[in-house]
Amino acid sequence: QVQLVQSGSELKKPGASVKVSCKTFGYTFINNNINWVRQAPGQGLECMGWINTNTGNPTYAQGFIGRFVFSLDTSASTAYLQINDLQSDDTALYFCARSGFKKIDHWGQGTLLTVSS
Amino acid sequence: DIQMTQSPSSVSASVGDGVTISCRASQYIGTSLNWYQQQPGKAPKVLIFDASTLETGVPSRFSGSGSGTDFTLTIGSLQPEDFASYFCQQGYSSLYTFGQGTKLEIK
Numbered sequence: 428q429v430q431l432v433q434s435g436s437e438l439k440k441p442g443a444s445v446k447v448s449c450k451t452f453g454y455t456f457i458n459n460n461i462n463w464v465r466q467a468p469g470q471g472l473e474c475m476g477w478i479n480t481n482t483g484n485p486t487y488a489q490g491f492i493g494r495f496v497f498s499l500d501t502s503a504s505t506a507y508l509q510i511n512d513l514q515s516d517d518t519a520l521y522f523c524a525r526s527g528f529k530k531i532d533h534w535g536q537g538t539l540l541t542v543s544s
Numbered sequence: 545d546i547q548m549t550q551s552p553s554s555v556s557a558s559v560g561d562g563v564t565i566s567c568r569a570s571q572y573i574g575t576s577l578n579w580y581q582q583q584p585g586k587a588p589k590v591l592i593f594d595a596s597t598l599e600t601g602v603p604s605r606f607s608g609s610g611s612g613t614d615f616t617l618t619i620g621s622l623q624p625e626d627f628a629s630y631f632c633q634q635g636y637s638s639l640y641t642f643g644q645g646t647k648l649e650i651k
Contacts, residue, residue, distance in 0.1 A: 462640060471645040472580075472588065472631050477638065488639055489545060522587055529594050529635055530578045534587035 429453040431523055431535035438541045443513050447538045449506040449523030456504035457481045460526040463497060463508050466537075467519045477526065478506060513542045546570055546634050550643030556651040557622055565617045565646045567632035572612055576636035579608055579617045582629045582645075591630075592617065619648075 430452040437445050449461065463475040476487040478497040485497040496509040506523055523535040547570035557563050567577065575595035580588035590599045592608035595615055605620040619626055627650050632643040 464642075471629075472582075472633075472642040474633075474640045474642060477640070486639060488641075524587075529576065530590050530599075531580075531588075531633070531640070532590060534589075537587055 429525070429533045431525060431533055433521075433523060433535040433538045436539040436541070438543065439513050440544055441513055441515060441542055443542075444509060444511045445513060445540060447508045447510075447521055447523075447540070449508070449535050451504045451506070451525070454525075456501060461497075461499075461506040462524045462526060462531060463495075464522040464524055465519045466522070467516070472522075475508075480506070510540075513540075515542050518542045545639060546573065546637050546641050548632055548634055548641050548643040550632055550646055552646060553644065554647040554649060556649045558651045559622055559624060561622050561651075563619045563622060563648060565619075565630055565632075567610075567615045567617070567643050569613045569615075569634055569636075573634045573636035575611050576634055577608075577610065577615045578633045578635060579606075580631045580633060581626075582631065584628075588631060593635075622648075624650075 432450045434448040439445050457480045460477050462477040465473045475491045478485045494511045498507045518541050520537045520539050522537050524531045525533040549568045551566050577595045579592040582588040591602050591606050596608045607618045630646045
């Protein structure tokens with residue numbers, strides 16, 4: 428069955444970088460785009476953007492341009508989110524999520540990122 | 545970006561009650577509107593897609609309606625497992641956006 432499995436929790440210092448992985452199983456990776464969604468503590472869902480898994484072309488939402496990088500390893504059916512120059516307000520739960528027909532149909536379990544000195 | 549405005553931000557209700565949650569888009573989105581339920585610490589799951597289509601396996605007490613810019617999610621006869629947060633999301637633009645969420649709490 429379709430699964431998205433994310434890497435584990437991360438604790439980073441301000442100014443550092445982090446790379447979160449999202450490994451997919453159970454379907455043909457290039458057939459469905461991958462979205463990245465952020466959820467700050469106690470807050471709602473914020474779509475950071477998405478990456479076209481066929482072309483590798485990323486699209487970033489306003490507020491996620493510059494320090495955020497989406498990438499792929501198609502041979503490993505894996506998507507990545509890298510965040511550079513981490514700030515305290517990057518502390519959040521980050522989800523990868525697969526675009527299905529007219530909806531997000533499968534989600535990773537989430538990766539908790541804590542940024543603290 | 546298309547802005548999604550959801551209301552109310554929280555609602556208290558009892559088991560057996562009915563609840564309606566509203567979502568408004570900042571521009572026309574046709575029926576490209578999805579509803580998700582999220583339990584604390586878990587990934588969201590889709591309840592309704594294309595404004596009114598019930599996802600496979602979702603109980604029929606959940607229903608969605610609307611088109612254009614105004615949409616509603618209705619939950620009839622609340623069950624204990626329904627107390628969670630609910631989010632609308634537009635899929636009209638390739639850059640999805642979510643409403644700010646509605647927390648459904650037990651009265």
